[in-house]
Amino acid sequence: MAQERDIQLGKYQLKARLGKGGMGVVYLATDSRLKRDVAVKILPRSLASNPVAVKRFLREARVAASISHPSIVTIHDVDQINGQCFLVMELMTGGTAQDLLQRGPLDWKEATRIIADTCHGLAAIHEAGLIHRDIKPSNIMLAPKGVVKLADFGLAKLTDSTTDSKPLTVSNTILGTPQFMSPEQCQGDELDSRCDLYSLGATYFALLTGAAPFPDPQPLQCMFAHCSTPVPDPRKQRSEIPAECVDIIMKAMAKKRADRFESAREMLAALRACLNPGQAVSTDGGVKASGTPTLSPGDSMSFGASSAEPWATTSPLVNPGQTTVIMKTEGADAAARKRMILAISGGCLALLIGLLLWSGVGRTNSGQAETGPSKLGNVGPGNSSPRPNRPIHNPVKQSLRLELAADFPAMSTQVSGVAFADDAKSFFSGTMEGTVQQWNIASRQPMRSFAGVKQGIRAIAARHNWLVAGGEAKTVWLWNTGSDQPRATLTNFEGEISSLAISPDGKKLAVGTYSELKLYQLNDTGPKLIEVLGKSTNSTVICYMVMSVAFSSDSQWIAATSWTDKAVAVWNAETGALRDVKRHQADEPEGISFIPDEDRVVFATQHKGLYVWDLSQATIQPVEAGPPANRKPRVVRTLSVLPDGQTIAAVGEWGGLISLYDLHQKTVPVENSQATGTSSYGLDISVDGTLLLLSGGDKDHRKGFIQLWKVVRESSE
């Protein structure tokens, strides 16, 4: 390996050889520009010298690189330099499932969890139109804290052909991994996504028993067995394996494709049902209808009104114009008590208010509200702002549009977060290059940089003269905005910082990481830990991949979503006590925000759109009308409810567009027209709801943007 040191491949410095596979050699390398370690896989010259193969490889690798999913190893770059075709990938240091197998078979629950997570990533690959073609234990990468990621997808196709029909490999050369190959792969037939399900079933068998279903070391005999020998019962090797696991293997490994799971999502649903017995699962991974069960705080239970609406517990959210009066049932503060009084006045009062609103009186209320609060702190990503005087929803039709007010100078890296300063005349930004800056909105220039930051920033929040940022270094830096020197530094997190929020009263800080969720008290002496709300090493409801955190407008409650746990939870922000949690079998929640002054939260899911969770009523309802199938699956990184309590702004991975959902009209989201072509990660809304900050960039961190948008309201009647 000595001779391979110091090899420079573009901006990547190859440092050590990590391994070698059929598709090339993998090196540990450093991205000299971003100063981060990556894995670089260099394809064999035999393949790289074939222009047709290279073209196809580059095309497919770029499609693969466009997939962003927590269960897939990220591809940062794909390129060809001096005839060397290479991939740059996220560096995984936790070994592979194959390494686990060296120690023998896995506990069935652990094996099922690994396969379920892998299947989750596989579903994303299939939905992107790709087939992995080489699912096996050594392609299942493990990160610390149990995170599982699928690697090497999209590459195996290169081994099959250079054109759509002509074999790339020489006759009688077997590429791939016979122990996990589907019969149709062995037979050289046209493939579809179900070949991956077969391989995943074979991998599941291996994890449960310690050996592949057909372990013959001779490739041909092994392939012959895949095509002609019934899959053995894994319980003959380990009798304690549950029958449900065996059923999944048998279905996944059916010789006839039509007898297998129809899709990765269907298999995923079966795996999750196996992990969570007693919960019915629909074929698309959703939870089947089971009515609306009574839940106690802390219950972790999935439930839904129908398989088509997996999160929902009741059907329509509100009809247009319907008045919504919400009251808290526990931990009610003064504001909540006011609302309770309002509610206690009964349906007659609600009806009266509704009539008033329909008659146009509501417009006046709305106008008052817009000029109401003056010093409420910022709305950080995923947070909502308190508006104590905001009236009940105004159903008067207003069209809402966005005008680009300022396009800040392009950045050379992704801008992962933005947050308005208290006066909304400036804002803060954090980038994946590890810079935290304050910008002057009028001049569109940076005012200053905050010191002490290391590595990429993934989250940022600001309120009440506090500024916090954190990211790859598993560290949170806390500044008073009057000083560029950190006031405090929080370390000892087990995962990278993924989300941050400061409560509207400026007294609490929530830190979400890939492995935990912690709540701090903020005071003059700095942050003090209140409670660990979730931790991977404990059996807490939120353990991994805390995607978003948000405080209620009265600072009494904190909500968070966990991608990996497929859970949304709410805690008491004073005590850290869990109030309620909702889980789902297959759909991952992402951005979350409280609706100002209400006991409801809005959260986004990747596959089924946005939902409103009414905490008092224990109901979850979709924001958009119509069947979930009509909603475009989107990775919503950040969302926030505007101070009007009606408009939800959501951004994510769909070309830099901002989606505006109308909470009450249940309409298809309106989008701004000036897409950046990249993804948006940072979103903040000014206290008065008239300005919107947007930031983002490409997932390779090579370019970034910050935009300021003006929210323009126009009454249509």
Add this chain to the structure above:
Amino acid sequence: MTYDTPKSVLEQISTCWPMINNPVQFVMRYARAIRKYVGAVVRDSEHAEEVAQDFLVQVFSQGFCPQNVSRGRFRDYLKSAVRYVAISHLRKRRDSTVTEEMLASLIQPDSEADRAWSAEWRSCLLERVWQLLELYQRESSGNLYYSVLSQYAADPDSDSETHAARLGKKIGHSVRADTFRQYLSRARRHFAKLIVEEVRRTLQDPTREDIEQELIDLELMSQVRGYL
């Protein structure tokens, strides 16, 4: 007593037959038939496994050249090759139960092993055709050939009304009986086409008569008559 000598022809590579370019894949397509045939010849699961392994090693290392194949049928060639390996194995066993008479019986055209081979080959071929039909439906938006034909094949005695109702329930909208019959007719035609194509792949430079003869021998003519 003389036997086919596939070993000698295996040593020669020919490109005249498309399947010869990748014999492994083709063998895998009919792996179930091979396993069944070996089992019928050797009648001992452990030995059958050894025979199968020996055969595969030959295929992998030497490929195929069916120059002397009767009527240009890959099916016959493959059977000969498997039988040769099996008989060689039986001879090596020096088992008293293995007599020349017993070995001679194996090459009789209507032996039990022969019948098992033909039945399993037919089954493999039809299974491949069903898979191709299912793939065709998946890749053709709105196509229902596989759904219609598999539903009908599972219950050929029900009338069109019943089938139409069943199909409508499956696809989520109502289907009239005459529409179902129309679907069924088209599905059968496509199925027949796939059968012929698959049979053609197993024959060397076939004429129409060759294909028809193979369809007759495999008892598949009834499936395609009217569509040829």
